[in-house]
Amino acid sequence: MIRTLALAALAALTLNAPSAAEDAGEAKVKAAIQSLVPGATIDSIAESTLPNFYEVVLAGQVIYVSRDGRYLIQGSVYDVPARTDLTESARAKLRVEGLKEAGPERRIIYGPKDAKYRLTVFTDIDCGYCRRMHQHMDEYNRLGIAIEYLFFPRAGVGSESFDKAVSVWCSDDRAKALTDAKAGVALDKKQCSNPIEADYALGNKIGVNGTPAVFTSQGVQIGGYMAPDQLIQRLEQLEGKPAGG
Structure with missing residues (x-):
């Protein structure tokens, strides 16, 4: 009996342990x-659909490295017969997981709870296209699009844009304060516990490099500012398609 249990435990360890190769x-x-990149932080290493390559997530970016460590590919890998961007699919999964860090309590949301489409938008109060996008908020909402803002002050932590975001967050009516700030109204400077630095770190983690950065609930990045009619058309095109398709 003891010998049988020992053999079963050994078999389980053998099955679960990674091979030496x-x-x-x-x-x-x-x-x-x-x-x-000495000191680089590697988020994950996994088998890739690309033969003899590993898929590596490095600081939120997806790259491919050959098993022997000789070759590194930075860019998109396409499955031609399936007409699928495999790299974008991997990025989308990373974004979905990353965006889970920011729940509704960390967002400033415009739009009904039953909106057909919910978009996460990283915004900078002083960004011209961010302001232009916000001017169309009523139109987006009428089309069934809810906008959920996170902050990404492009000048970084401690910048003037960062301080404006903090003041918005610390206001009694955040939605009104953000609308005012984007219209150029000077807000009273305020301080409180806030998620602005965490939002900025999250944006960097999932590869935000400009604002507005717009993401669907499936993790697909659909670019920056789009007029309402263009945005709804793009969302309808993506409906039912897998990320990267």
Whole structure:
């Protein structure tokens, strides 16, 4: 009986443990990345659909590294027969997971709860296209699009735009304060516990490099500012399609 249990435990360990080849391959991948970017933080390493390559998430970016650590591919990998951007699909999954960090309590939301489309938008109060987008808020909402704002002050933590975002967040009526700020109204400077720095870090984590950065609930980035008719058309085109399709 004891011998049977011991054998079963050994078999389970053998099945669950990574092979020596996999360990060696991942070690080579890590060494290759560290040789290019010393001190780089590797978020994950996983098998890739690209033969003999690993899919690596590095600071929120998806790259591919060969098993022997010799080759690194930075860019999109397409499945031609399926007409699918495999890299974009991977990015979309990362974004969905990342955006879960910011629940409704961390967002300034415009639109009905039963909106057909809910978009996460990283915004900067002083960004011209962000202001232009906000001017169309009523039209977006009438089309069934809810806008859920997170802050991404492009000048970084401690900048004037960052301080404006804090003042908006600390206002009694955040939605009105944000609308006023985007219209150029000077708000009283306020301080309170706020998520602005966390929003900015999240934006960097999922690859935001400009504002407004607009993401669907499936993690698809659909660009920046779009007029209401263009935005609804784009959302309808994406409806039912997998990310990267």
